[in-house]
Amino acid sequence: MIDIKKGTVIEIKEIRDGVEEILVDIDGIKEKAINYINLTGRIKKGDIVYLNTTAGNLKLGTGGYHFVMINCNKNSITSDKEGHIMKMRYTPFQIKCFCVEEQQSPYHNMFLNDLDLDGLPVIICELHSMVPCAAASVKINTGNNVKIAYIMTDGGCLPISFSKLVDCLKKSNLIDYTITIGHAFGGDYEAVNIYTGLIAAKYVIESDIVITAMGPGIVGTGTKYGFTGIEQGEIINAVGILKGIPIAIPRISFSDKRDRHIGVSHHTLTILKKIALLPAIVPLHRYSSEKLDLILSQFRKEEILNKHRIRIKDGWPGVTYVKNIDFLQVTTMGRSINDDPEFFLTSSAAGIVASEFLKSK
Incomplete structure (x- = not known):
């Protein structure tokens, strides 16, 4: 009700x-x-x-x-936008969207081809709050001419306009274009699913690097599979199937009050062990030896190191850049960068890994 x-x-x-x-x-x-x-x-x-x-x-x-x-003061509202694809379908708020792959789109014929990502680096986040430091790290390592597309999934909020973070990131030139997929809507481009969203990022926007994440509002239940961030594993598979480079940000914290999220979150362990059927690169920051040992032991226990590749980078440059943007206030679960630095340093390390692939082309 x-x-x-x-x-x-x-x-x-x-x-x-x-x-x-x-x-x-x-x-x-x-x-x-x-x-x-x-x-x-x-x-x-x-x-x-x-x-x-x-x-x-x-x-x-x-x-x-x-x-x-x-x-109540409006008798009627009429949409003047093109499009025939409904999002939030069969609800009172179903909205007409113009998706890149629909028949009336100038890109429709392109989607009839068997396209792949041809080694495009894709940073895959579990949480919306991972996006800023990852994007900042890419930009400071490769320059502002690098084009970043942010794909927002429908695992959290559906209207991208709800996110003040996205608005700030675009104003800061940390992300260049947005794509909303599934039932998420309001991006610069709309797509039906993650596969066509990724293809649009590659061939319509001509992005150099893609970042994927749900909008604000992850759903969790404290159970093994009952959280919307589990989509991270499915996106790893999608990027791998399309011959891109999946770079999966692990959820790392030493400030969370819940034991299941200390060190490597149980979410990440489930995603990388059970859901991701294809290998991904998993970036880590150069934490203290004690913290790094704990993280690696958690990965070993779940046999994650047998499937995925770890890359360790210094995440401080991206984090410092974000901290110095006055109007960009970044938090995760109510905690700031100062409260939970390891979480944001991990995201920044992912940006370095992605930019290194770009430089090597």
């Missing part, structure tokens, strides 16, 4: 591409809400709106936002 409440818009706090952050009055209480322009049109002060308050009522990790479902 959906929790729905009626409110009045009292302030428009911020407008980004595709999204408006607003304040609404709900029964005399001021609450934060998100209005997706592509779904419900633009909003103005005084509008009466119906809001999905389900996640907010559960105190889930949506940043404390409710979401506008209906603007």
Whole structure:
């Protein structure tokens, strides 16, 4: 069931591409809400709106936002965009998207061919927060002329406009283009699945390096297979099948309060041992010897070193670069770079590995 409440818009706090952050009055209480322009049109002060308050009522990790479902002050909204592919299909919010591979696309005929990635380096993240340091590390090691495409999957939030991080990364020139796949929507390009998304990154955008990750909001249950980040293993397989270079960022932390996420997260161990059927490169930072020994022992115990290749690099340059961007505040599970440095250093090391493949071509 959906929790729905009626409110009045009292302030428009911020407008980004595709999204408006607003304040609404709900029964005399001021609450934060998100209005997706592509779904419900633009909003103005005084509008009466119906809001999905389900996640907010559960105190889930949506940043404390409710979401506008209906603007009572609009009689109708008509999309003027092209496209025949529906995302969020058969829901009240199904949205028309123009996908790169559909019949009306100028790229349709290209997708009829048996294309591969021809050694394209693809950095594969489990969490959205891994993207910034990986991208920064690529740029500072190869130069700003290198073109990075970010593919956002539908394992987390679906509208890419929800991510303030993506907005900041584009403004900082750390990522150049975005592709939203599956039911995720709102990227510079839309694609039906990870395979066509990767091909679009290679041949439509002509990217030098690709980064894949879900949007904000990973789902986890504390069980072996019950987390949406398990898609990382499936993307490793997709990149391998398409003859790209899969570079899988392991989830490393020494600050998480949960034992299953200390050192190498149980998520990473499951992904690399059980889900990834094809080999990947697994980057690590030059941690202290004590921490590195623990990480490698965890990998050995799960026989991961027999399948995947470890590359150890210094992740500090990318991390330092990100820390010096004033308007880019990066956190993972509420922890900053200073709180959980090993997590971000690992992501940065992945960027170095990817850029070295690019330099060797």
